[in-house]
Amino acid sequence: MTNQPFSPVKRKSVPLPLYLLHEKADRKAVALSLLKWLDSFHAQGRAHGRLSPERLFITPEGELDPACESPAGELNSLERYFFSGEGCPQSPQEEVARDVDALGALLCLITLGFAPPPVSLRKGRRFSEFGFSVLGQWPASFLDLMDQILLRDDRGLPKLSDLMGALAREVEAETETAWETGSDAPPPDHETCDHPDDSSLPGEVDDAAVGEPHAEDGEHGGLAFDEPVEEGEEAWLAPAATDEPPAAARDPGDPAPRLSKVMMKRLPNATVGRELEVDLLASLHTVDFPFGGVTPCDGLPPGLTCEQSVLRGRPETAGEWEFDVECELAEPQPGHPSSLHRRLVLTVNPDPRSLWRNIDSDRNLPYWKEDRVAVCLDVSPAMVIGASSRGRSHAHVGSCRDDDMAMGWIPETDWYVLTVADGAGSATYSREGSRIACQQVNAYLEQCLKSEGVTECLLASLAASESGAWGEATPQTRSLLYSLFGEAALSARKAIERAAALASAQTRDFHTTLITVLAHPLGEKGWLVAAFSIGDGAAGMIGIGEGAPSLLTKPDAGEYAGQTVFLTMPEVLSTSYESIYARISAWVVSRLDALILMTDGVTDPRFDSETRLADPACWQGVWEDVQAELTSASSREEASHAVLKWMDFHSPGHHDDRTLVLLSPSLFPTHS
């Protein structure tokens, strides 16, 4: 019966709710018929989802009308309403759950005459407790199975065959019962039951049928199933039960069913250009239908192939792809189809790299600065180069670089002053904040260090300490560096406050971090290096031998990423002496291969934790990478551009501005 081809129905079938209103309705026969039909539906490997009782037409014999059924693989008017239209369920488990819910609701309607009790009432209570006397007519074993469906207790779900078995004997015994032409009048408003979705299906209802006034007089109200169809009775019948082929009638202008025609399966998301490998047999596997092989029906998304049921390749185009596959059953049953269709849904993400735009910053913006700069010191004995590049996040929206840098060498005293600063991404004019910070700090320190007195004082006191470590520096050194760095930072902040006042803005609109490092060669003894920092980013020494750490600064970080402190925060410089001392470090190192200052745009992707930031090997790694980039350079200028190019490395999720300042005594040592 289930595989009968569609034929127009001439008998007087009625929708299930209407059928059930009849006193003589054979509820058990209906239940059995529905169970059989669902069983055959499942046997085709399909899920039905929500079942709308109004769309189930019942013959006078209490059987599901064959018009409701369809040959395997096709979809008739009724079937389309089984799909809830809520899109594709996510997993076979969810599909099963939805089918079971639908079955429970339907059986509840048939046995009790109303929709299933709300979950809150159902919980822990047996199905029979909700019933009325009608329940007595049902076999106890059937009611017990109903409990399992509705209560979802630990007994698990019953099989459809069990439910059918529990009903079959009873129904067979009653099949002899003939239908009588009922005199029971159906409720006068039965018309509304006929076709509950009239409004949503314009044009398909026969005008004559709807307009017939006969129903009001009640005389035709009997369920005169055996009588031939007469004109006046058409109103009893839903349009599906007329000569009009319903499938054809409902095809146009009803897009929803087409989506549900084939059972859909969503595959894990893919990304353009990234290798994809999905075992379709495993993805489509269900307990009921082990498949032996999966082959694509038509085209696959570009870049993908399917061999031996494995989908693989690198997707070329982003989007939501849907494609059909044919699944051969591993153990085909006689009388059932040997293969099933499945529709696969695949989301292909674009390659994030392809989405980044590079929009030049607007030169008319206040405090505009170049997107990319590379600079070097020409005359200093040791090579000093710096590069600063706008991050992708700024380039994407055409905003300015927020980082800045400054470097200087003082010929009189052979001091190097190096500074980098990172303007806060969320502050409007932070690009100017970082520029002022770098310029002002360098100017102040260069001015101070021109004085022979300061240099002598610093050298004398540091040389006096045994290890050359800041922690053991004399009070004189400490207070000297304290005032040097402290005053430099304070002068920078004052300069920023003045700039903010001029721009009628707040100081916080200029939020910036600051890292500044002083270095002085000591001939045979090596180098004296002192550093000061507020905020994130880092400065480090490479090739210094034993005794001193690589990391010169202590980055300020919060519990979440991106939380840091800024030079421009009032509390940073107005707290205790100790907290400012804690920002300073100074070392005498016997040798020095390189000194590197980086903003967090470089440190975050290169050092993924504070532990690694403190690891000299990681600093060595960065230095080796940079050196490799410098091999082709033949001058300091070229070296600075090589560093700029190196900083374009791609690291997912890291698109901040990048700035790196490098001092190396060994590379390009003389003025080129």
Added chain:
Amino acid sequence: MRRLPVYLLLDTSGSMKGEPLESVKSGIQAMLGGLRQDPHALESLHLSIITFDRLVKVVMPLTGLESLQMPQITCPDSGPTNLGAALEELCRRVAQEVRLSTGENKGDWRPILFVMTDGSPSDVQLYREMVPQVRRIGFATIVACAAGPKAKKEDLSPLADHVVTLETMDSSGFLSFFRWVSSSVAAGNVSMGATTELKLPEPPPEIIVV
């Protein structure tokens, strides 16, 4: 890799059944489609959806946008709006899912929270207890959307940094809300880094900032 965790708390109480919920779902779907076109979001955005009615359901634990698939969201026929219980679950999830910086690991970006309700909390006592706990998490921003005429915006103001109202609960209203959510998320991606409060983009006219 640093993640931007975004939590979406959705009211699925009985009054949302039908068109409102369908509109919310298509709004989220559209939002996801849009975010997939944003390279920032594609690389760092992680989304979690928690629904609340009588029950609180984590319909989607914190998942990266790249692998994220739209979850099933359903609505009971009736029942209370247990926003307090939802906040309780939220605190548990954040403690479990959001990574804080340690010596060994870089933390996530500060999380963002969106709450959408069309009523007022039924579990008032619990709601009041949970508000300060949620505030202590340190969300970069908390946006509450009071949708429809029955939503009580004054109940939401202790919880949220920004309370917005949505007059109509139809698809265009929700669509513009979620479009705004996604642009806020995109803004969050670039403007993180300061300790100052996250600046939200200008909302569309359908959304009224309270």
